[in-house]
Amino acid sequence: MFRINYDLWRDYSFSYTPEFWKIVSPSGLEITSKTASAVFWWKAFSYHLSDDKLITSEVKYILRDLYGWFSTRGMAKGNDIDFHNRWGKINILSRAKQYFSIPKTLVSIGLCDTNVLSGDRAVAKSLASQTSGDGLVLMTTGVTVSLLDKQYPWYLQDQIDSAWDVTVFQCGSAFYGFKRSRKGLVGLDWRVAQNFDYSQQEWFLFNLTVAQHERLLSLSAELGVEIGRYDFMTLGDSSEELVFLEFNATGQWVFLDIKDEFGLLDTFVNWLKRPNTRVSGKLN
Numbered sequence: 001m002f003r004i005n006y007d008l009w010r011d012y013s014f015s016y017t018p019e020f021w022k023i024v025s026p027s028g029l030e031i032t033s034k035t036a037s038a039v040f041w042w043k044a045f046s047y048h049l050s051d052d053k054l055i056t057s058e059v060k061y062i063l064r065d066l067y068g069w070f071s072t073r074g075m076a077k078g079n080d081i082d083f084h085n086r087w088g089k090i091n092i093l094s095r096a097k098q099y100f101s102i103p104k105t106l107v108s109i110g111l112c113d114t115n116v117l118s119g120d121r122a123v124a125k126s127l128a129s130q131t132s133g134d135g136l137v138l139m140t141t142g143v144t145v146s147l148l149d150k151q152y153p154w155y156l157q158d159q160i161d162s163a164w165d166v167t168v169f170q171c172g173s174a175f176y177g178f179k180r181s182r183k184g185l186v187g188l189d190w191r192v193a194q195n196f197d198y199s200q201q202e203w204f205l206f207n208l209t210v211a212q213h214e215r216l217l218s219l220s221a222e223l224g225v226e227i228g229r230y231d232f233m234t235l236g237d238s239s240e241e242l243v244f245l246e247f248n249a250t251g252q253w254v255f256l257d258i259k260d261e262f263g264l265l266d267t268f269v270n271w272l273k274r275p276n277t278r279v280s281g282k283l284n
Contacts, residue, residue, distance in 0.1 A: 002031040009049060009059050021066065038276055039070035040077045043250045077276055078227045079249040087223070089127055089155075092247050095222055099215035100244035101235065103157040111150045120145050122156045160243055162233035166206050168216060169229050169253045169264060172271045175216055176264055177206035178256045179234075203256045212242060227271070229253055 004012065004023065013024040022032045049056045070076045080086070093102050106116050107127070122145050126138040148154060164179045180203050208216070216230065229251035232242040257264040 002029060002036075004063075006059070006063055007049060009063075014062070016062065016066065021069065033069070036070070036075070038075050038077050038272070039067060040272060041067055041079075041081045041250065043252075074276060077272065079225055083225075083249040089246055092223065093244070096219055096244040096247070098222075099219050100232070100242055102244050103160055105158075106156045107154070108156065109153050111145070111148060111154065114145050114156070117145065117156060118158045121159060123159050124148075125155045125157065127153075127155045160233045161236055162243070163237045164206075164234040166232040166234060166242060167203070167229055167256070168206075168208065168232070169256060170216070170220060170225070171227050171264070171267045172274070173226075174267050175208060175213060176256070176262060176267075177208045178203040179206035180204075201258060205262065209240065223247065225249065 002023070002025065004025075008026070011026040013022075015022050020033050022030065024030045049059050064081060067076065067081050071080070090105065090107055093105055096102055104117050106114060108114065122143055124138065124141050124143045129137075131137055142159060143156070145156065163182055165182060166177065166179045169176045169178070219230075220226065225247070229248040231245040231248065231251075233245060235241040235243055253264060253268075256262075
């Protein structure tokens with residue numbers, strides 16, 4: 001395995017020609033176009049790589065071009081680097097609606113058509129999941145729709161009364177369900193209270209029903225994915241009905257199995273080692 005931490009791009013040596021490329025890591029490890037066998041892109045760009053916008057754009061272009069070298073040769077594993085740019089959250093919601101309940105949802109500029117929501121109370125989310133100019137992040141936040149600024153683009157959904165957050169990590173044909181209690185949360189977004197020292201297990205196994213598993217298989221086939229993380233909420237206290245929230249094509253998942261009890265890491269490594277199933281960005 002050769003890992004490129006693209007936020008540390010200055011620490012690597014890199015050369016790229018139409019005939020050959022080579023990357024040397026800070027520790028002296030080397031990978032080239034002659035030794036590479038596959039690529040897996042984890043986490044899309046979500047922050048600046050330099051204070052200079054031009055330098056940031058140039059570095060991102062280089063890495064996208066290198067990813068394209070793999071992709072055009074059928075050597076890219078997992079979801080395409082531009083998966084979310086191609087699909088978008090609302091389009092994914094429209095597909096998921098065929099298999100699961102979804103909240104009433106509105107993306108609006110000028111706060112038009114807010115009547116599609118159930119009332120004046122809703123939750124606001126971020127579409128792009130980017131930081132603001134002052135480095136802040138918009139978490140899932142309860143809002144009063146009539147008081148929102150019309151000059152801002154809004155992504156709004158009905159607030160769900162739920163006892164559990166549920167997330168499902170897919171890797172190949174394996175689906176791992178986990179749940180986290182919403183009891184005692186400060187605010188609506190569990191990430192605000194996330195324990196980043198990972199000393200305690202916060203997520204616990206959630207057993208998918210046969211019907212839920214079949215629906216996830218169908219949705220994954222429609223989206224053309226074989227790895228990623230699905231986010232849901234239960235409807236009230238019941239675990240029989242899941243409300244679909246979103247699909248994370250490059251979402252984090254190790255935090256679900258911090259003590260390596262449930263086999264997520266082994267499943268992922270074995271998936272990486274399997275012969276590639278993707279050709280030119282499409283699943284065979």
